[in-house]
Amino acid sequence: MSVVLRPWRxxxxxALVGAADGDDLLVRQFGGxxxxxxxxxxxxxxxxxxxxxxxxxxxxxxxxxAVGDVALSAIEHRHGTAWVSYxxxxxxxxxxxxxxxxxAVAARAFDRGLFRLELGHRTDNPASCRVARSAGFAxxxxxxxxLRYGDRRYDVETHARLATxxxxxxSRLSWQD
Numbered sequence: 001m002s003v004v005l006r007p008w009r010x011x012x013x014x015a016l017v018g019a020a021d022g023d024d025l026l027v028r029q030f031g032g033x034x035x036x037x038x039x040x041x042x043x044x045x046x047x048x049x050x051x052x053x054x055x056x057x058x059x060x061x062x063x064x065x066a067v068g069d070v071a072l073s074a075i076e077h078r079h080g081t082a083w084v085s086y087x088x089x090x091x092x093x094x095x096x097x098x099x100x101x102x103x104a105v106a107a108r109a110f111d112r113g114l115f116r117l118e119l120g121h122r123t124d125n126p127a128s129c130r131v132a133r134s135a136g137f138a139x140x141x142x143x144x145x146x147l148r149y150g151d152r153r154y155d156v157e158t159h160a161r162l163a164t165x166x167x168x169x170x171s172r173l174s175w176q177d
Contacts, residue, residue: 001062001063002061002062002063002064003060003061003062003063003097003100003173004061004173004174004175004176005058005059005060005061005070005101005104005105005173005174005175005176006058006059006061006175006176006177007051007056007057007058007059007177008045008049008051008057008058008059008066008069009045009059010042010045010046012045012059012066013035013038013039013041013042013044013045014038014041015065015066015067015089016035016041016044016045016066017035017037017038017041018089019066019067019068019089019090020033020034020035020041023089023090026087026089028149029085029087030044030048031048033048049069049071053075053077054073054074054075055071055072055073055075056071056072056073056075056105057069057070057071058070058071058101058104058105058175060088060092060097060098060101060173061176062092062097067088067089067091067092067097068086068087068088068089068092068097068098068101069085069086069087070084070085070086070098070101070102070104070105071084071085071086071105072084072105072109072114072117073085075114077113077114079115079116080113080114080115080116080163081114081115081116081117081118082109082114082116082117082118083117083118083119084102084105084106084117084118084119084137085119086098086101086102086119086128086131093127096134096170097173098131099130099131099134099135099170100170100171100172100173101172101173102131102132102134102135102137103135103136103167103168103170103171103172103173104172104173104174104175106135106136106161107167107172108175110163114163115162115163115164116160116161116162116163117137117160117161117162118158118159118160119132119137119158119159119160120143120146120156120157120158120159121156121157121159122147122154122155122156123142123154123155123156123157124154129157129159132159133159134168134170135161135168135170136161136165136166136167136168136170137159137160137161138159138160138161138165139157139158139159140158140159140160141157141158142155142156142157142158143155143156143157143158
């Protein structure tokens, strides 16, 4: 099995449509976007899943098919900080791919001068917490009722990893530029 990280491509659009189909949690991750067709997913990749100085979305690719994303956003070079997010398609979950991708993205960010990476997850999402902790992100606190989906509010647990923190022993995914 070949697993790599790389920037998203328009050719990944069908995999994005497939991942979102019937998965309301991922639709939330896409900002509520539901893909009507592959063309809509291509536009989303082009506009939202950029890889530049401010936002860096990396596709987790298994045997040539995009099955997830690890991203840095709100990249702030003056202070050396960024916000981290990640997701996996249903069929790719439970294999450690998100954590290994997160380790790789963090190492690359630190190598390129960032110092602090932050993330948050709903407290009712223990899988996301396991990903963060496995990738060396320490718990920093609780933000009460930070997120709202529909009529419901959710508490968010925050985590961070510093360039000076010990690197996790988890193996990282390799990059394919």
